[in-house]
Amino acid sequence: xxxxxxxxxxxxxxxxxxxxxxxxxxxxxxxxxxxxxxxxxxxxxxxxxxxxxxxxxxxxxxxxxxxxxxxxxxxxxxxxxxxxxxxxxxxxxxxxxxxxxxxxxxxxxxxxxxxxxxxx
Amino acid sequence: xxxxxxxxxxxxxxxxxxxxxxxxxxxxxxxxxxxxxxxxxxxxxxxxxxxxxxxxxxxxxxxxxxxxxxxxxxxxxxxxxxxxxxxxxxxxxxxxxxxxxxxxxxxxxxxxxxxxxxxxxxxxxxxxxxxxxxxxxxxxxxxxxxxxxxxxxxxxxxxxxxxxxxxxxxxxxxxxxxxxxxxxxxxxxxxxxxxxxxxxxxxxxxxxxxxxxxxxxxxxxxxxxxxxxxxxxxxxxxxxxxxxxx
Numbered sequence: 001x002x003x004x005x006x007x008x009x010x011x012x013x014x015x016x017x018x019x020x021x022x023x024x025x026x027x028x029x030x031x032x033x034x035x036x037x038x039x040x041x042x043x044x045x046x047x048x049x050x051x052x053x054x055x056x057x058x059x060x061x062x063x064x065x066x067x068x069x070x071x072x073x074x075x076x077x078x079x080x081x082x083x084x085x086x087x088x089x090x091x092x093x094x095x096x097x098x099x100x101x102x103x104x105x106x107x108x109x110x111x112x113x114x115x116x117x118x119x120x
Numbered sequence: 121x122x123x124x125x126x127x128x129x130x131x132x133x134x135x136x137x138x139x140x141x142x143x144x145x146x147x148x149x150x151x152x153x154x155x156x157x158x159x160x161x162x163x164x165x166x167x168x169x170x171x172x173x174x175x176x177x178x179x180x181x182x183x184x185x186x187x188x189x190x191x192x193x194x195x196x197x198x199x200x201x202x203x204x205x206x207x208x209x210x211x212x213x214x215x216x217x218x219x220x221x222x223x224x225x226x227x228x229x230x231x232x233x234x235x236x237x238x239x240x241x242x243x244x245x246x247x248x249x250x251x252x253x254x255x256x257x258x259x260x261x262x263x264x265x266x267x268x269x270x271x272x273x274x275x276x277x278x279x280x281x282x283x284x285x286x287x288x289x290x291x292x293x294x295x296x297x298x299x300x301x302x303x304x305x306x307x308x309x310x311x312x313x314x315x316x317x318x319x320x321x322x323x324x325x326x327x328x329x330x331x332x333x334x335x336x337x338x339x340x341x342x343x344x345x346x347x348x349x350x351x352x353x354x355x356x357x358x359x360x361x362x363x364x365x366x
Contacts, residue, residue, distance in 0.1 A: 039211065046204065049356075081346050090156075097167035098170075101167075104174065108182075
């Protein structure tokens with residue numbers, strides 16, 4: 001880099017100093033109403049997953065039950081565990097964790113179903 | 121101000137003289153940064169827990185595919201009402217724990233104690249139902265390695281008279297019950313650790329330790345408790361529900 005540019009840098013920085021730059025997200029207290037609504041949703045989903053298990057859907061019984069479990073998990077993570085109101089760092093940590101978990105499961109299952117490929 | 125808070129403040133006076141709350145560790149710039157670091161660390165721990173239970177879930181899926189009739193017959197022997205009751209208890213306990221976090225955030229000591237005690241009671245209720253189920257499995261000779269007998273699975277049960285497995289497949293119901301006890305056992309161990317931690321936190325909360333701005337321990341315990349709830353949200357359909365009609 002040319003030395004003439006470096007002399008501009010302090011001036012440039014000086015222009016952008018803000019008196020109180022917020023480095024962290026605002027404190028967010030989730031209201032009891034939200035907890036009540038989410039809790040009620042979770043109970044309704046529990047009742048419906050049990051009720052649906054009494055209906056014969058063939059192999060879709062497993063699909064529906066696991067889909068409902070995933071919805072319940074999302075509600076718990078987003079609202080009870082405050083991820084909807086969390087900082088980007090926390091959101092990214094959780095997302096990266098779930099993504100890594102999915103990769104591990106997918107790789108394991110791919111290996112498992114392809115072991116005896118063509119010898120069924 | 122009760123004696124507990126007073127004693128705590130006297131011991132922490134040097135912190136107060138430095139112009140920051142007594143719970144702020146000196147290697148953090150401010151309370152917000154300390155809380156963010158604690159949340160980040162707690163989530164990293166929970167991710168290792170997801171990998172741990174995820175391995176068990178993965179083993180369950182593969183073995184279920186492998187010994188499918190044995191897993192269906194094993195699943196038929198569980199009580200769906202007990203699983204549903206336990207799911208309900210855990211979801212309500214997650215709600216009461218969320219309310220406990222809210223009470224700590226709004227600095228209300230009495231409601232905090234009340235919600236924590238409710239969470240403990242609901243957690244113990246879950247363990248009681250689980251203990252009843254395990255006792256039932258012991259009586260039915262369904263505990264691999266201790267008193268297992270595959271005979272019941274060769275002749276069919278009252279509820280599922282068609283569950284007549286060949287002797288070699290009936291033996292394989294042990295794989296189902298091994299995974300069942302491993303997964304529900306590890307989950308129950310997490311519940312016991314959770315209830316113990318909650319009792320410890322309750323004793324400290326009585327002295328007002330978490331209603332003066334220092335809510336990270338309550339909040340992070342809440343994360344742990346909700347995580348244990350999520351594990352059960354997946355165990356319930358996998359163990360009790362998905363094989364009902366197969």
